[in-house]
Amino acid sequence: MNEAFANDVRGPQGAVDIAGRGTAYVQVRGLVRTFGSGATAVTALHGIDLEVWAGEFVAVKGRSGSGKTTLLNILGGLDRADGGTVFVDGHEVTAMSDADVLRMRRERVAYVFQGFGLLPILTARENVGVPLRLKKVAPAERERRVVEVLERVGLGAHLNQTPAELSGGQQQRVGLARALVADPGLLLADEPTGQLDSGTAREIMQLIAELVRDIGMTAIVTTHDPVLLSVADRVIEIADGRIVGGFEEPGI
């Protein structure tokens, strides 16, 4: 076990072989999240059960307000559940201290945001270097990995440009490079193509799929766009905080 997680409560349902079908990298049981209280309370998640297998690329679809972002935020430790359990790579996120959640976010989960989330005053290489700075990776090694991953997403010629000097698609490639540079086990992307035109959106989604498969990580991506769903191994549908389709993976 990673020593950063030595204090985790590891429950019986951690990263386990489930009926010989492989390892569940993400396992969710009875997940509930309610915002507010009393008459104005909104229950965004009503008891979600979900397994995502190691190496699987899952797309989550659902109408606006169905609970996609809330689910992703809890999986990635950006928000806390009100009930139920979430295990990521065998570690119970729902039982972690805030400090352990922060460490998990730095060490094994990467986020890609719809609005790219880049720091405007930093160049592409500086933006991508941020997660490695947080992990205190030595400068020479950091530079090597930053350049390698930016080349991998097709931005080898744009290392020193700031976000304002890049197109939307290029900015999302930087966002993707920043997500991948620290070698996460789990990629979470919330509407990563929501601000892109349809051609660029398709390119970015295909790039995500290609990278996820090459690297062998697990990915959960939300999207409204039916065309983009075809690149995923499995599509899960959420409606009113409940999973209504996509429980089983198609013939893997």
Ligand SMILES: Nc1ncnc2c1ncn2[C@@H]1O[C@H](COP(=O)(O)OP(=O)(O)OP(=O)(O)O)[C@@H](O)[C@H]1O
């Ligand atoms: N911080 C919050 N405070 C109050 N209600 C919230 C909060 N975050 C989400 N909600 C509510 O929870 C429900 C689910 O929202 P969520 O953002 O998860 O949906 P979504 O499927 O991601 O929508 P979209 O596709 O528009 O991003 C909605 O009814 C929303 O209004």
